[in-house]
Amino acid sequence: MSKLFSSYQLQDVTLKNRIVMSPMCMYSAEKEDGIATDFHLAHYVSRAAGGTGLVLLEATAVQENGRISTKDLGIWRDEQVPALKRITDGVHAHGAKVGIQLAHAGRKAELAGKIVAPSSLAYSEDYSTPEALTTEEIKEVVADFRRAAYRAAEAGFDVIELHAAHGYLLHEFLSPITNRREDAYGGPAGNRYRIVSEIIKAVREVWDGPVIVRVSATDYAHGGLQAVDYVPFAKWMKADGVDLIDVSSGGLVPVVPTSYPGYQVPFAEQIRTGAGIATGAVGMITSGAQAEEILGNGRADLIIVGRELLRNPYFAKDAALELGEKIEAPEQYRRAWR
Ligand code: FNR
Numbered sequence: 001m002s003k004l005f006s007s008y009q010l011q012d013v014t015l016k017n018r019i020v021m022s023p024m025c026m027y028s029a030e031k032e033d034g035i036a037t038d039f040h041l042a043h044y045v046s047r048a049a050g051g052t053g054l055v056l057l058e059a060t061a062v063q064e065n066g067r068i069s070t071k072d073l074g075i076w077r078d079e080q081v082p083a084l085k086r087i088t089d090g091v092h093a094h095g096a097k098v099g100i101q102l103a104h105a106g107r108k109a110e111l112a113g114k115i116v117a118p119s120s121l122a123y124s125e126d127y128s129t130p131e132a133l134t135t136e137e138i139k140e141v142v143a144d145f146r147r148a149a150y151r152a153a154e155a156g157f158d159v160i161e162l163h164a165a166h167g168y169l170l171h172e173f174l175s176p177i178t179n180r181r182e183d184a185y186g187g188p189a190g191n192r193y194r195i196v197s198e199i200i201k202a203v204r205e206v207w208d209g210p211v212i213v214r215v216s217a218t219d220y221a222h223g224g225l226q227a228v229d230y231v232p233f234a235k236w237m238k239a240d241g242v243d244l245i246d247v248s249s250g251g252l253v254p255v256v257p258t259s260y261p262g263y264q265v266p267f268a269e270q271i272r273t274g275a276g277i278a279t280g281a282v283g284m285i286t287s288g289a290q291a292e293e294i295l296g297n298g299r300a301d302l303i304i305v306g307r308e309l310l311r312n313p314y315f316a317k318d319a320a321l322e323l324g325e326k327i328e329a330p331e332q333y334r335r336a337w338r
Contacts, residue, residue, distance in 0.1 A: 002323040003295035004288060008053070008302065010210035010243055013158045015097055015302075017053040017327070018295060019316045022282055022306035023101035023161065023214070025058045027071040034061060034074020036083035044098070045090035047309055049330045051316030054302075055091050057084075059103035059163050062148040063141065065111060066104035066169065075102065075148045081155045088156035094330060099159030101214065102148050102203075104141060106130065106169030107178070108251075118173045119180040124254045138185060138195060141169070146202035153207055160207055162199060165216040166251030170196050174215075174233065175252055177224045189229070193236055200240040212280070213237055214246040217267035221253045227267045234275035244278040245271055246304060259284060262294065269299040280304045288319035 008015040021044075028039045040057075047055050061067040061074045074080050084100070091098040107117035107130040116137065117130035133141065145162070152160055164170035172178040173195045179186050185194050196213070203211060215234075217227040234245050247268035250257050257263070264283035272279040281300035285291055291303040309315050317337065320327045329337030 002288070002292055002325055004291045004303065004323060005320060005325045005327065010159060013097055013210050015053040016095060017051070017316065018291070018302050019052050019319070020054040020280060020302050020304045021047050021052050021056055021309050022304045023056045023058045023163070024306055024310065025068060025072060027069050029071045029073055032070040034064075034067070034072065034076065034080050036073055036080075036087060040073070040083070041087055041090055044087050045094065046313045048091040048094035048096035048098070049333075050309075050313040051320065051327050052096055052309065053316070054097045054099060054159065056159070056161055056304075057087070057098070057100045059101050059105075059168075060148075062102050062104055062144045065109060065113060065115060066106070067109060067111060068105045069110055075100070075151050076144060078151065081151050084155035084157075092156070095328070097158040098156075099161050099212070100152050100155075100157045101161040101163050102145055102152070103163035104145075104169035106167075106172045108167055117169065118178060118186065121178060121180070123167065132181070135183065142195065142198045142202050145199045146206055149203040150206040153209075157209075159210045159212060160203060161212040161214055161246060162196075162203070163214050164196055165214040165246075165248045167216070167253070168251075170199070171216055171252060175219055175225050177219060177221060177252060189232060193233055197236065197240050200237065200242060204241045210243045211241060212244045212246050213242050214248055216249045216251055217247050217264065217271065218249045219252045220250050220255045220257050224252060227270045228274075230267075230271050231274035234271045234277050238275060238277045242277070244280060244301065245275075246280040246282060247271055247300075248282055261286070261290060265294055265299055272298075272300060278302070282306065288322035291319065292323060
């Protein structure tokens with residue numbers, strides 16, 4: 001049997017295969033209230049029908065001013081839970097598991113009004129300058145991640161992913177480029193990691209299930225973080241109760257890296273080996289054979305697929321065909337499945 005279609009145990013949660021839908025913002029909360037719509041329901045459930053093992057919902061804001069745009073999904077109030085519950089029920093009906101990416105956009109929030117970050121440094125000339133968070137406000141952010149995790153459990157999610165990548169708030173704390181604080185949350189790596197640690201522990205108070213953290217393994221910038229810096233971070237995350245690191249890159253500064261098939265896989269491998277923690281590989285992974293190489297050679301534990309799943313909700317079915325595997329069809333589609 002292929003590795004890709006072998007099951008995977010994330011704590012008590014069994015994934016039927018190693019294919020994960022990468023979190024991707026759809027900017028489609030049309031009423032600007034953070035509430036998932038019929039579009040989101042169809043979008044996520046169709047990927048589950050296509051055979052994906054774990055569907056991760058897009059960046060979902062834990063605070064209103066932590067959205068990237070006004071059309072982001074939100075989980076900062078109870079009224080946002082029922083629409084998320086419809087999605088988790090719909091995904092579960094197809095035998096897939098479902099997770100939510102809890103996020104705060106930090107200085108990359110493109111919103112009117114106050115935006116916040118570790119330090120008062122704008123992302124670029126086109127972005128507003130954030131206010132540096134006070135210690136009290138940091139405690140509120142941590143508490144709001146905890147409240148969001150509680151709501152995620154109520155909404156029926158199996159997995160929580162914390163978004164600490166792509167230049168959003170938690171990444172801004174981790175990187176010395178964006179964190180110039182002189183208090184307990186800035187300076188040495190252990191201090192820059194502090195808010196992430198507090199959030200993981202706060203989430204763990206209300207959430208028993210698997211926790212994934214998405215990181216950007218390199219900042220692609222002079223003076224920024226590199227994969228080697230994430231080895232200790234990942235060890236600390238593991239000690240704090242994280243089950244798997246989803247290894248992405250970039251987004252902290254306005255630099256677009258050269259990308260090519262599997263360009264981030266070496267980072268997933270380095271963190272996996274260096275920190276002794278499971279990882280997910282992401283970035284231009286588009287075929288069964290490519291996924292099999294990554295898993296078979298022990299470079300990562302899960303295969304996280306973004307744009308290919310936007311193009312093709314049936315990626316899992318097609319990869320199975322490619323690898324000579326048979327996966328179960330949704331009952332309604334049996335006569336067409338091969
Ligand atoms: C993304 N990406 C992304 N990442 C993330 O952590 N949270 C998010 O909400 C989003 N939003 C998002 C929207 C859209 C439209 C795209 C295309 C991408 C990044 C995404 O999850 C993934 O890491 C990258 O797209 C690279 O993987 P692929 O697409 O090459 O498989």
